[in-house]
Amino acid sequence: MKVLVADKFEKIGMDGLKSLGLEVDSQPDLKDAALGEAIRSSGAEVLIVRGTKVTADMLEDTRLGLIIRAGAGYNTIDVAAASKKGIYVTNCPGKNGLAVAELAFGLILACDRRIPDNVAELRAGHWNKKEYSKARGLYGRTLGLIGMGNIGQEMVSRAKAFGMHVVSFSRWMTPEVASALGIGRADSAKEIAEQSDVVSVHVSLNPATRGLLGKAFFDSMKPGAIFVNTSRAEVIDQAALLSAIREKGLIAGLDVFEGEPDTGEADYDGVLKDHPRVYCTHHIGASTEQAQEAVARETVRIVKDYKNTGVPPNVVNVKKAEIATHVMVVRHEDRVGVLSDVFAILKEEGISVQEMENVILGGAHAAIAQISLDKAPGEESIHRIKLHPSVFDANVFAIEKEAAPVG
Numbered sequence: 001m002k003v004l005v006a007d008k009f010e011k012i013g014m015d016g017l018k019s020l021g022l023e024v025d026s027q028p029d030l031k032d033a034a035l036g037e038a039i040r041s042s043g044a045e046v047l048i049v050r051g052t053k054v055t056a057d058m059l060e061d062t063r064l065g066l067i068i069r070a071g072a073g074y075n076t077i078d079v080a081a082a083s084k085k086g087i088y089v090t091n092c093p094g095k096n097g098l099a100v101a102e103l104a105f106g107l108i109l110a111c112d113r114r115i116p117d118n119v120a121e122l123r124a125g126h127w128n129k130k131e132y133s134k135a136r137g138l139y140g141r142t143l144g145l146i147g148m149g150n151i152g153q154e155m156v157s158r159a160k161a162f163g164m165h166v167v168s169f170s171r172w173m174t175p176e177v178a179s180a181l182g183i184g185r186a187d188s189a190k191e192i193a194e195q196s197d198v199v200s201v202h203v204s205l206n207p208a209t210r211g212l213l214g215k216a217f218f219d220s221m222k223p224g225a226i227f228v229n230t231s232r233a234e235v236i237d238q239a240a241l242l243s244a245i246r247e248k249g250l251i252a253g254l255d256v257f258e259g260e261p262d263t264g265e266a267d268y269d270g271v272l273k274d275h276p277r278v279y280c281t282h283h284i285g286a287s288t289e290q291a292q293e294a295v296a297r298e299t300v301r302i303v304k305d306y307k308n309t310g311v312p313p314n315v316v317n318v319k320k321a322e323i324a325t326h327v328m329v330v331r332h333e334d335r336v337g338v339l340s341d342v343f344a345i346l347k348e349e350g351i352s353v354q355e356m357e358n359v360i361l362g363g364a365h366a367a368i369a370q371i372s373l374d375k376a377p378g379e380e381s382i383h384r385i386k387l388h389p390s391v392f393d394a395n396v397f398a399i400e401k402e403a404a405p406v407g
Contacts (some may be wrong), residue, residue, distance in 0.1 A: 001307055006030040006046035007052050011071065013296025019305055031263075039064060046303060049077070051262055056081035066306050071286055071301045072096055073232065074316055075205045076262070080324075083317045088306070090314040092149040092298040096286035101154035103285045104200050104230045107253025110279045111226045112138055136197075136224075139163040144196030146213070147203035147231070148173050155200060156181055164244075167195055175367055189213060194200075194218035200226070205232040213237065218244035230251040231286045233260065236274070243279050252278045255285050324354040324372035327397050334360055334367045335392040342385055342394075346373065348379050366392070372399075 003017055005026040008298040017024045021030065030038050036058035047068045054067060054077040067082055069091040082089050110116055113135050121128050143159045145152045148170035153285060159166050160182070166182035169192045178185035186192045188294060189212060192199060199221065203209045214237040217331075221227065221244060229236060233256040243257075244250045256269050260283055272278045286292070332338045343353060355373040376396055385394045 003046040005048045007050040010296035016300035095293040095294040097150035099288040099291035100285040111251040139264040141197040144192035144199045198226040201226040215240040230255040328371045330369040330394045331392040338390045
């Protein structure tokens with residue numbers, strides 16, 4: 001199996017890949033057309049990237065079966081194009097949680113104590129204790145978290161260590177979970193804005209979170225509050241944030257920006273970089289040695305599973321019920337050909353099977369098949385399946401669609 005590593009990758013990861021007996025080609029500076037050509041000419045079956053963009057045209061006429069984003073997000077990869085080509089896309093979720101939480105809290109402290117301004121003015125030879133003695137402090141303040149995934153949960157323990165109260169908005173979090181974590185729970189992002197002295201954002205970028213925090217959110221924040229974003233620039237309305245900074249005196253700590261460069265070094269002239277109430281870092285949230293080594297180990301695990309089983313873990317483009325509208329549950333004898341007969345009936349009606357799980361019961365005499373379908377079978381098809389001599393029963397259930405989760 002050939003693996004192309006088209007980004008910087010830790011030595012522990014390279015050694016791990018080679019220990020699997022793979023042919024590993026490391027070209028960390030590949031970009032754009034050169035990357036597409038390298039994928040094709042190398043015959044790579046696995047592509048590993050970090051921040052490098054993978055576009056649809058790069059996937060034409062390749063042998064790729066797997067693309068791994070050696071990190072948490074995957075918005076730099078054209079997942080839809082990969083899916084059309086039958087290419088798995090995976091990532092390494094949760095491996096950079098500590099690193100991002102550390103930076104987020106560093107930005108909170110920087111905003112509260114104006115640390116960058118302190119440093120800059122003292123380096124310029126000006127002592128100004130009178131100005132920089134003014135700070136609110138964090139003890140007893142409320143930290144609002146938007147998103148309660150791995151990073152959000154890491155923020156809770158850090159906030160409590162500083163004596164802060166924590167309230168969170170996350171669509172998956174129940175009151176019971178919030179109680180177990182010892183935090184408050186809000187029903188909306190707007191509630192977080194209204195209640196919090198500091199807001200920190202920790203959501204992945206998806207259709208539900210793109211533009212999640214707009215004018216209404218920033219209008220609801222307390223005057224002089226701190227806003228920190230270490231997730232993705234696209235989850236906020238940057239113009240609305242800038243307006244709130246000017247009109248309400250917000251202070252922002254940002255690690256992500258609109259139009260930020262996708263290379264290690266480049267010129268950048270974004271509108272927020274020079275604002276005196278904005279403290280900026282260079283999209284470095286996950287960039288600690290500890291985090292990158294954890295990501296490298298997870299990447300090796302993904303490749304190993306794919307090599308041994310053909311199915312990698314952490315797949316992001318195989319989602320249950322994404323297209324399926326109904327599930328058929330068929331209880332049947334564990335005999336050869338039963339399910340092929342069921343599929344034949346569905347095929348006659350033009351029904352596509354999206355995925356299927358067949359559970360063999362104890363004794364290997366009977367099984368239960370759960371078959372996801374792109375539409376409901378007609379009554380006649382269901383009746384024919386039930387009449388099959390090896391089928392005990394068959395029932396169809398509509399799938400209730402849920403909104404994409406926030407955090």
